[in-house]
Amino acid sequence: MSARDWVEKDYYRELGVAKDASDADIKKAYRKIARENHPDTKQNDPKAEAKFKAAGEAYGVLSDPEKRRQYDEARTLFSGGRFGGFGGGRGGGGGTAPPGGFSGGFDVGDLFGGGGRSAGAPGAGGLGDLLGGLFGGGAGAGTAAGPTPGMAGTRPREQRGADVETDVRIDFAEAVGGTTLPLRLASPARCGTCGGNGAKPGTSPRTCLTCGGAGVVSRSQGAFAFSEPCRDCAGSGSIVDDPCPECGGDGVSTRSRTLTVRIPPGVDDGQRIRLAGQGQPGSRGGPAGDLFVVVHVNADGAFGRSERNADDLTLTVPVTFPELVVGTTITVPTMDGKVSLKVPAGTQSGRTLRVRGRGVHRKDGRTGDLLVTVELSVPQRLSAEARDALDAYAKATADHDPRADLTRRAEAAARRETAS
Structure with a gap:
């Protein structure tokens, strides 16, 4: 052109x-x-x-x-x-300037x-x-x-x-x-x-x-x-x-x-x-x-990427209440097979456990980890036997108040508010 x-x-x-x-x-x-x-x-x-x-x-x-x-x-x-x-x-003849002033x-x-x-x-x-x-x-x-x-x-x-x-x-x-x-x-x-x-x-x-x-x-x-x-x-x-x-x-x-x-x-x-x-x-x-x-x-149904470290993978695994209380060893999947993971006694639901070396493997030798979050699985229905066992457990632990610390902090805050 x-x-x-x-x-x-x-x-x-x-x-x-x-x-x-x-x-x-x-x-x-x-x-x-x-x-x-x-x-x-x-x-x-x-x-x-x-x-x-x-x-x-x-x-x-x-x-x-x-x-x-x-x-x-x-x-x-x-x-x-x-x-x-x-x-x-x-x-322009005679030196007349053209339009634009030149x-x-x-x-x-x-x-x-x-x-x-x-x-x-x-x-x-x-x-x-x-x-x-x-x-x-x-x-x-x-x-x-x-x-x-x-x-x-x-x-x-x-x-x-x-x-x-x-x-x-x-x-x-x-x-x-x-x-x-x-x-x-x-x-x-x-x-x-x-x-x-x-x-x-x-x-x-x-x-x-x-x-x-x-x-x-x-x-x-x-x-x-x-x-x-x-x-x-x-x-x-x-x-x-x-x-x-x-x-x-x-x-x-x-x-x-x-x-x-x-x-x-x-x-x-x-x-x-x-x-x-x-x-x-x-x-x-x-x-x-x-x-x-x-x-x-594409998103995966089980695994995810950690927001804090892109080389770490995340996985949420459901566990039972007895497994959290007394501890256990569970088998969890990874991107390249399965591994055994120890859950310590007294583990709280939502705690994240680390499996080293099971994340992303970079070409430069860097390797991420697999971060496994244990989550309490609550059954929707209980048999009569399980219900009786649960009632017996509740009576045996009646002296334990899981919200005692929360109650104390709320009462202390109320007292400060009244004093002011």
């Missing part, structure tokens, strides 16, 4: 968000569009595929704080008409780093650097009639691909012990037919003759000189005469691929795992972005 098309392209509208939308809102909108128009759910649907690609392109810019800042600044400068658009502005000596080419300053001068670069971060425009410009001497070797800067995020769901046991998952993705990737250069196999892109490969051109209008991304090559510095049949010259195609994701032991619910270089491919030879896998862990 041309430079004007690029600036006038509204990425916020593509995602259906406001210009001041938060990062969370942008991510939510992108994931909604991507989910509704995913090639796996809407096969052979060109409109859905176009929406999927457009949303990915928009998210690639708006999800990156620096790219988003550059994009907003570029739209403010050119779409807002501060310089009359690309190639706009009127050169004097006759002002050269918009300076904004692209190709005006009166040399490449090594302080402040050089200007808007050429700003736009270069988004669509690869390089500093420096050739004229409309041809490249400026010494600019033939200048090439637009490469651009890193956008990061991609996906979700997986695993069982609790897999989160504790770790697992390996195959991950099937349908996403934009570097075209396998042309290798990403956009040209049909056996051919190559040629250097744009208009800008000499710089991606930027300058032209004069009256007393003014204006610079803009080259319209012939859309700022890329090269032209594809025979496009690749698979990607149509974009260098990127949507395809399915399968990756192997290693989930480490002890992964937390909501944790993100980074796969470097597995995101969207870069443009003009730039590196690919990263793939972030968000892990969701």
Whole structure:
């Protein structure tokens, strides 16, 4: 697309968000569009595929704080008409200042780093650097009639691909012990037919003759000189005469691929795992972005994770009243078998006992524990014999008041209140 098309392209509208939308809102909108128009759910649907690609392109810019800042600044400068658009502005004869209050000596080419300053001068670069971060425009410009001497070797800067995020769901046991998952993705990737250069196999892109490969051109209008991304090559510095049949010259195609994701032991619910270089491919030879896998862990019916130490597992075990009173040894399950646990005599219901080394086993050698909480199990029904035994126990322990300490503290508090 041309430079004007690029600036006038509204990425916020593509995602259906406001210009001041938060990062969370942008991510939510992108994931909604991507989910509704995913090639796996809407096969052979060109409109859905176009929406999927457009949303990915928009998210690639708006999800990156620096790219988003550059994009907003570029739209403010050119779409807002501060310089009359690309190639706009009127050169007034006799030194008349153009709209905006700039004097006759002002050269918009300076904004692209190709005006009166040399490449090594302080402040050089200007808007050429700003736009270069988004669509690869390089500093420096050739004229409309041809490249400026010494600019033939200048090439637009490469651009890193956008990061991609996906979700997986695993069982609790897999989160504790770790697992390996195959991950099937349908996403934009570097075209396998042309290798990403956009040209049909056996051919190559040629250097744009208009800008000499710089991606930027300058032209004069009256007393003014204006610079803009080259319209012939859309700022890329090269032209594809025979496009690749698979990607149509974009260098990127949507395809399915399968990756192997290693989930480490002890992964937390909501944790993100980074796969470097597995995101969207870069443009003009730039590196690919990263793939972030968000892990969701299903809850387990028995085991849990300790809030104080993520390496410790928790388990609640019901016990009887006699087991708490006289003590016993019980068998409890673990994530990798069973163990025997001694319950000391006189143990209170709700007490937590520790089984060492039966928690999460980390790769670095760290090992968590299993925290077993014993909980009194009260029977719903009693036989006549059990009821008689319970009555006999109550008579034998009538002198024991389990609430005596609570009563004493309440009476002491009442006396203090009266005295005051």
